[in-house]
Amino acid sequence: MSHDHPHPHPHPHPQPQPQLGGGPSGPPGGLPVNPALLTLLDSLPHENVPFSLQTIQLPSPPNAPxxxxxxxxxxxxxxxxxxxxxxxxxxxxxxxxxxxxxPAEAIPPPPNVQPPPQRAEMIKQLKEQGNTAFKSQQFPAAIQAYSKSADMALSRPPWELAALSRDETAIALCNRSAAFAFVNAWANALADAEAVVILKRPWTKGHFRKARALVGLERFEDAKQALIDGLQYEPNDKELNNFLKEIEEKLRQAEPQD
Structure with a gap:
């Protein structure tokens, strides 16, 4: 009963940035030239310093060439x-x-270059490994796979699209919250669900996971409020409405009888 993807998530594409200058006379590689920037650089005081290039022996680890x-x-x-x-x-x-x-990821690429697909594919594979383990009720293995998926999503270089990392991380943590719930690790489930709500507040699945963890902690009023918060974004969400009815019934039963 893993709910890792309630609806398709379009992959955002960076919009092309306007070129400020350049043309056939620009630098090799087709990079645009900004005439104003060149003028500014030329106006800075500088002097030519004679230099030489020397080949030296670099320190290397033992037994390394x-x-x-x-x-x-x-x-x-x-x-x-x-x-x-x-x-x-x-x-x-x-x-x-x-x-x-x-390493290649330590140096920002030129603008408008799509991130390499290998990381996204590995994040997806780890998520699917977690889903497979979850369906087989191997919850510790599922938690481990979801954790690795989230770690990889969070380790994206800062110049890549933040929305992409948020989406991948939210899905991994949402799934991990469900796995924690099945082993009664309610505090962990709640922490993951709250992170999902912060990352993707309009996504009702995060509010559902949060409410479920709160019910596990017997915090029924807080769970009710979590569902009400989620219903602000999708008032007709069947899963949230049904769960809200269950919690309201528990609260009515807990009321003192006259």
Whole structure:
């Protein structure tokens, strides 16, 4: 009874950004040139500093093949930092080495580039593994798979669409809340459901999971309010309305009799 996808979620596509300049005379790769930015850069005071490029041996782990790198040095003394020449290229060399050795996800791609599909596919596969385990009533395995799916969604680089990460995370946590409920881990189920409500407030499934966890904790008034909050977005939601009737009946039965 996993409710991981109550309705289709369209994948947002970034809108093309207006180009501020450029053309056939622009830089290679078809990147647009902003004339105003170029004018600003040209107006900054600067001076030409002579430099040389030197090939050096880079430190490497034991038993690893030796590696070489290129550093910027002063021309006369071949030092990356030279008081005599009045230059310090250490920051430049550090940035160069970092960019060469950094993983691909540490460097933002050009604008309007779609994120690689591998992460989305892995998030989907982990979610489906969780669904399979859930249907087989293997709830610990389901919780583990949903946790990995949520972790991968939350680890998307910050320059990717935030809405995509929110959607993937909300689905994984919603499913994990259901799995926690089936092993009576009501506090965990409530924490996940509350996170889902924050991530996707109009999605009634999060409000339903929250109400169910609150019922497990015997907080019936809070559960009723959680359902009322969800019905603000979809007043005709059958699942929420039926659950609300059940809770109201429990509350009536708990009222003292005259």
């Amino acid at each position: 030796p590696q070489q790198g290129i550093v910027v040095t002063c021309t006369e003394h071949q030092n990356s930092s030279c008081e005599i020449c009045g230059v310090d290229f250490n920051a430049l060399n550090y940035m160069h080495q970092f960019l060469r050795s950094a």
